[in-house]
Amino acid sequence: MREDAAVRTEAVEQRIQKLGFVLRSTMPRTVEPLNFEAQKERVPFLDLGDDAVPAPVPTWSDFAPRTGRLRRLLTKEAHRQAAQATAEQAYTNALARYREQEAARLARIEERSRAHHEASGADRRRVLAHNAGVDRFRDRVLTGDPEAVSDYYARVFAPFAARPAGFPRGHRFGYVPESRLLLVEWRLPGIGVVPREREYRYNPATKSVGVHRWRSISEVRKVYGSVCAQLAIRTVHVALYADPDGLVQTVVFNGVVAPDNEGDGGRDPGQAKEGAGNRKEPVCLISMSASRRQFARLSPADLDDPLGELRSRFGARVSAFPDELTAVSPVLPYALADPHLVVAVSGKGPNLLAAPPEEFDRLMERLLERMGYQLTPLPQAPGSYLARRTTGGRAEQAVVHLRRRGGTLDTAEVRALGTAVRRQHAAEGLLLTTAGLEPQAYDYAHGRPLRLYAGRSLLALCRCHGLPARMDPPTAASAPGPVANGTAGPAAGSNGAGPGSSHPADRTRRRPTGHAHPSSTSRPTGPS
The missing domain is CATH 3.40.1350.10 (Trna Endonuclease; Chain: A, domain 1)
Structure with a gap:
């Protein structure tokens, strides 16, 4: 049982250490714009088998009789003429057979192509329509259409949506073309992602393992703030480097948490439900904006205090009491950059x-x-x-x-x-x-x-x-x-x-x- 207490204590310490390396463990090594051509599908391929390559065309050199000065001296003229005629006839017959075989091959190809076209007509039309849609989407993105750019970044962030594992999904993007501004509303995990337990011990009286020491709420808030800051830095980094054509010069990051999200930290569960019952909209716990020029001065790989860097460099607004869902005023609310609302x-x-x-x-x-x-x-x-x-x-x-x-x-x-x-x-x-x-x-x-x-x-x-x-x-x-x-x-x-x-x-x-x-x-x- 004492070994079980040590194992549990070590497990919570490892969780704390992993939360300190969220940025380094999930930051992609290279970030590039989406490859639109790679998103296109290929038209169904017709396998012709042996008919794909035509047979070699007969050449006269393969049939011509051997000639040479010594052979002409040792061979009679009549024999040479007979050999020449035989070779010419063989060459003529080979050409005729080749033409027949090639005509038959082309006929088989035409028949198989017709059958393939009829059988794959629906797939072909679907692929062509899909590829045309990719081209239209690319053109809309490069011209700065707000809906298209928002959809583009939703695809860019799809591989990072739930990293680390267990973090929530449901992120939203908005684009303001006049200011070349991208707004990212990122769903944060609840403060319960930070373990409150610090140390487990075995109790001989009850013969069970229980929590011996709890982590202070100030430490929980500090670790949670660091996690939010790391997610913000990763988001801004990916958004700027995945820009396809200079569309984004400023990124606004709003980190929000659902009021009914599990893990409200040190609050009493009854208070958490009571506080969340009056809320329907996500609560903004961190908000910041960074221009391309500002962010270029930051080295995400060498940050000892991510939260401090965001506050000092970008004036980030961070909730002082995330365990109580105390919201901060976002730099730009999502409702003011929602592309669907504006288009409507x-x-x-x-x-x-x-x-x-x-x-x-x-x-x-x-x-x-x-x-x-x-x-x-x-x-x-x-x-x-x-x-x-x-x-x-x-x-x-x-x-x-x-x-x-x-x-x-x-x-x-x-x-x-x-x-x-x-x-x-x-x-x-x-x-x-x-x-x-x-x-x-x-x-x-x-x-x-x-x-x-x-x-x-x-x-x-x-x-x-x-x-x-x-x-x-x-x-x-x-x-x-x-x-x-x-x-x-x-x-x-x-x-x-x-x-x-x-x-x-x-x-x-x-x-x-x-x-x-x-x-x-x-x-x-x-x-x-």
Whole structure:
């Protein structure tokens, strides 16, 4: 029995050691983009057997009589002519037999090919359709289609989905093409993956083996945090190196755990069920973003403290109490990068890129009001608001910048938002823009209270709050021109009296929305 106690103690120590080597044991040696050609199937092959190779064609050299100076001297002319005639006849007969055999062989091939084509017609059509689908999928991936890129990375990560063995599956991927950003929502194991037992001993009184010492909850949290960090590093590494054509410059990793996941660590089982009963969505326990340039400075093979590296290098947000399912705010929620959600509403609602400035401003104000904010325009800062709301009995204040542009927004806009947050002593800053963001923008936002909603993320945010919208490039005739505050002004040639007018008199005649917001007279007179 004492030996059994020692064996159990050694087993839990080995489990702890294995958890410290999750990254090294599961990191692939080489990561390459998917080979689309290797995913294609081959058309069913027809085995022709001996008929696959034609018989050799008879040649005159095989039948010609021997000649030479000595033979001509020793052989009569009549004999030489008879031998020549015999050889010619044999050669002619051989050619005739060859032609007959070759014609028969070709006839057999044609018959077998016809039979094979009829028998394998369905398989052939299936293979050709499959290969055409692979080509279409490749083209969609290389053009940055969000659904295709998300599906591509689901295939890339399929071999790593449940490694180490026993870890959960069900990972999700989202792609924001405007910012070349890939979001990975990775299902984490519960904290029960870390054994609480530290030492077993034999109890002579009960003649049984039991736990003599338990692992402290602080140590359990530390080991669990290291496991989550290792999974995050592996995920970012694979995502960047499997990029097929420079599609991804920033990777956002959200590590989530199901509320009903087994193994809630040190919590009482009744408390675990009670806490999970009120939750339906996965709980985010770790969230980080890393640009390609940032991650290139990291050496995944030589990390002594993975969690510390993520916090210091990437400003990772990590739950301090994962055993209590205390969530952290994700850098970018999956709902704002879900390709299926964005595609579902892409054909509905106003066009954010071509709508008149007044309509764009009104839609963004309605969005913020549905998020619970009361807005006050900031003076001398078109397109900027001071937003207030009450959450959990506590008042919050945020700075909001609206920027309507195409292409990519300069990182200076994100820096300006951070400066405005400090100047207004706000809790956070929100950037709502139709443009994409550079990787440096996400680098700057690391560790700062800035929430960036760019491109399709803005569309998804509108959809989540019941405001369908779309972003179709405007035509040349209706394309609004840019103005100083970054939003779009009236179309060229407009007299300002149409629906795209930003005249102050038109802006003061807005219909009330029924939500709490500043009066129309307090709005800036210019477009925002």
